[in-house]
Amino acid sequence: MSTQVSVDGSAGAAPSAREQPVPLRHPDRLFIDGRWVAPTTASTFAIIDPATEELYYRAAEAGAEDMSLAVAAARRAFDSSGWPQLAPAERAQWLHRIADRLRRRAADASQLWTRQVGVLHSMSKGSIERIGASYDYYADLAADFPFEVRHRPNQGPFGAVVREPIGVVGAIVAWNTPMSLAAHKVGPALLAGCTVVLKAPPEAPGEAYVLAEVAEEIGLPAGVLNVLTADREVSELLVRDPRVDKIAFTGSSAAGRRIAAVCGDRMARFTLELGGKSPAIVLDDYDLETAARSLAAAECTLNGQVCSSLTRIIVSRHRHDAFAEALGSFFGAVRIGDPFDPDAQLGPLAMERQRDRVEGFVAKGLAEGARLVTGGGRPEGFERGYYLQPTVFAGVDNGSTIAQEEIFGPVLSVIPADDEEHAIQLANETPYGLNASVFTDDADRALRVARRLRAGTVGHNGYRTDPAMGFGGFKQSGIGREGGRDGLLPYLESKTLILDGLPTGYDPLD
Template sequence: MSSHVTTEGSADAAAAARARAVPLQHPDRLYLDGRWVEPAAASSFAIVDPATEELYYRIALAGAEDMSAAIAAARRAFDRSEWPLLAPAERADWLRKIADGLRRRAGDASELWTRQVGVLHSMSVASIERVGAHYDYYADLAADFPFEVRHQPMQGAFGSVVREPVGVVGAIVAWNTPMSLAAYKVAPALLAGCTVVLKAPPEAPGEAYVLAEVAEEIGLPAGVLNVLTADREVSEQLVRDPRVDKIAFTGSSVVGRRIASICGDRMARYTLELGGKSPAVVFDDYDLETAATLLANAECTLNGQVCSSLTRVIVSRHRHDAFAEALGAAFGAVRIGDPFDAASQLGPLAMERQRDRVEDYIAKGVAEGARLVTGGARPDGFERGFYIQPTVFAGVDNQATIAQEEIFGPVLSVIPADDEEHAIELANETVFGLNATVFTDDVDRAHRAARRLRSGTVGHNGYRTDPRMGFGGFKQSGVGREGGRDGLLPYLESKTVILDGLPTGYDPLG
């Protein structure tokens, strides 16, 4: 049974945080064409604090007319303003201003993140403080990224390959890490010279609004960044509109497939960062207790609501029972508590429907014959809040529902393998391919396994990601990459230019 944390100091800190006013200037408006405007129709969405189930605030919901206005603003800014014609170094200056502004607002953004989706405040503070670095990273790329490369053509005197902005970008982000997800899209898009319509998730719109307030504060040219919150129907309008050249989406694979089909019908560009059912392969030379502790700690991140979570743990059959017990003991000892309590290791799930979803999957696991090692229910002592116990299943068949479908909650499945070859087969036996890791003391063995795992990222002895190296998935985990130099390419189109002479004052860096 997971322990319940409540301390007098932490209760005071949580009460103080919840007593503060919502740190947003215009939650009742939309940021369109450089101005805060009221939605055309009075409509709003209620954001509920997942730790208390109480109303936090309401956000304006955009309708069809508002979405059309946002797209029109972005289209004008791309077609008629100087923005796409600026030198990359000039746009980089704007990115650095955004980074500085976000650092100034880090406290507000981290509080919003915790209040909206229940992420531990200790984690939200550390993560939000790093968001500005994403914008700085892309600003730094302006110095040496090959936006234009000169060639000697077979015919003609001068040739170059120019990478130009793709155009208007519709950026759609998920509710679990909205500020980071927005940065992975907005920063490269702006550096490339694109204009953006950022569609915030109704469940967690606050961080996108902080970004909009920073854009207004620094005087970002009108229409370059437009921010609104919308439901699924209006969001699909963004995907369908022919004035939008590219969609950048993070969310479920089900929605991603629909976006791909719509974009394919009109030949729009798209990148998709989708779901996962990521394996952790524990080889026989690695200490079971250490692996169990590392995996239990990693699964506490965002309370298990991470697309790249290592939720399928594959271990040799002869070590399966011992490992399942070790993992159950480590995960079952995790301290559940208020996300503002510094002693908490696991907070609530983001919303009631998410807890219902996790509970449904736990019931399916039991019904399909997996053995429940720990958890599986709502924790004692929490009359309010969308809490669920950290849960471990053992003896899970790799074809079982809980082994194949993304749960998006703190639920781990231990799967037995006959040998190393079988473990790799099991790891790859999924429609997903977002993340993976290999636990072994032999780095050469880890490298061999990494090359065989069909996954966008493969780590060694723990959960590993590095946004500067790029992030994305194989198979139904997505299309394209976000972060790093590869994350800039989807926002650019290549153009071949062949001339009979050298242009006057030619400078490939502009």
């Protein structure tokens, strides 16, 4: 089954799309202690446009000394600036200002997101415009979140449990959705009263720089937010630094295990939002073509580079072949194109090494006996760019490489099951547990199956997540939650107060 392409080569992009200047003021500098400072090294990161394979811009690379300076600034701001002592409502006003300025910079951030990792511009525009709402959400929590709860202690007239900021936070975000990932770390951290060192991904630092520019524009107190870009070695210095109280990380499970080990050694707090190999169970009462259409469309999101993608599709053995053909038909007809082409449905992978990695998984799938229904190679007519055809495998063994390891590309595996019980078993037989979905016309049945799936989110009849309700995983998909009220708790420490007297301004409990 051949893949349709929108244009040959890079045609189809708006003529002016790649002529716009890089919308950053200081890509050659680092944002430390409220100022843009020159890095201590001359090294830079080359940011490559994945649709053209051409240099987009260069970003400053932080060295060990720069990381130490950023941590020192955050530590000083936490210990001496008075930021943690502000009332939550006062810190909330700063978050509203960030949200307002980010909305004004939405076009810039959208341009950066598309040019850096190839996400469709038609998608990035809408997604970026919603980032400000994440900061507003956390700001609004200041009104009713229980930062202090009175208790009647067994000794003394006054008792309370207060939630105080955890301290200095090292926030490390992945390259696929850096601005959204930063929002769900920086937003709750600042509301809690923490200070932050935000480590941007070397492949896509631009959105973090926009956030730093916003912090400068609104006059956020020096050291409260520091932004720099570093490689893995220097990033580990952030994780190891005893001046950092908590690490908030989004990325691979392998890196997450390393961070957990380092933090555990020094008893630092951490939250980890890691990889996934998420199942979709299509039950026998659900229409195959409707399910196939939905799953094919969902896998186009971020060109398949989503940790919560529903890439393991489990269907009854007697309906397996029909479903695989339907899925191959819908996914194989996806329109590949330049990410600035409004008609494109799938853009390039983010970088050459990522395409090479995905192609390696395709080769493993074939070698281990899976049947290729569609795709599997590079699309014709695209001499430049890290493009890959949307790919569907059928007859996939649940223990095979492509069924167990996160691919992070537009590759779907169809796995046959004997019955509903077997489908649940197959869904749970993975080291991951980030997302899942149940396709059925029976809501009661969907709930029953969902409660048995070991996943942080379970949707019904489609790919569904809601950060306002919280996001995170079971097993090797992470520790802790981001988003929602649960996403604020990891940035707070609970302190029990028992006083031998009633402080001024407090009434006795009845």
